[in-house]
Amino acid sequence: MRLSHRSTVALGLVLLVAAGGLAAQDAPASKPAPPPAKSKAQPAPGGKTAKAKEKDKTRPQDKDKAKPKSDPSGETRVLTKAEAEARRRSPFLLPPGASPGDPQPGYEVDDARDEPPWRQAAFFGIRARGRFFIYVVDQSGSMIDDDRLTRATIELRRSVFALQSPQQFEVIFYNDETTTMPGGPIPRPADQHNKDLLTAWLRLIDPDGETSPRRAIKQALALRPDAVFLLSDGEFPDGTVEAVAGANTRNIPIHCIDLAGGLAGDHLQRIAHDSGGRYASRPGNLQGGGVPAR
Structure with missing residues (x-):
């Protein structure tokens, strides 16, 4: 059968459309595009991530628990006078049978710690201001008891050797x-020569005789020192306290150290009080009894 030209064109279009449909059915289905990957959060310049911000929400009280307690200034804290007093009364520095809470008569607080070394001296825990100091020390026969003279000379050397120029x-x-x-x-200048002279001379001192400090104190006061340290373990003859007060016309402080713990009377306490000095009770021995020399 012969087709007209128009019928031939129409038949071609139909075949074309049919072929396109078959091609579409045979083509594999295209896979859907994967979702965009999640990018890691980047903190803004100068900012923080969410986790970091979450950590910053720690309660202030938790931070305080984590860090040790300290002074607000971040510096070492200076002890108050009360705290220093509590430390000073360590059980190792108390007489036998005493406790830290007990009052310790004659255990004086240092009053010259703010002075430079060349403006102070300390003897058996009593500290005094000045440049010229005289030590008046008992060498009577009773000073052999409880190693008193030995303790006195040990502390005397320690005190003198701590002095510095221009002290005397x-x-x-x-x-x-x-x-x-x-x-x-x-x-005497507090130089090495005189310190060595003192050490050699102390080997010649022995305990002997009675206890009468009147002349020695008058000699000391006549030299006009800044302070006198008076050490004894015995009771003084009657009239000694009054004689010392009469000779001390310049009101030089006389600091008194009692190695008998007050058993020999109150003469040392009265001399210290009348002169504006301080009194300290220092009983003990070299075997560790009582308050050790400092």
């Missing part, structure tokens, strides 16, 4: 008489 010192021992360092009594 002198040492006077007494019993019935007075014994001064060679060439004394005079103010």
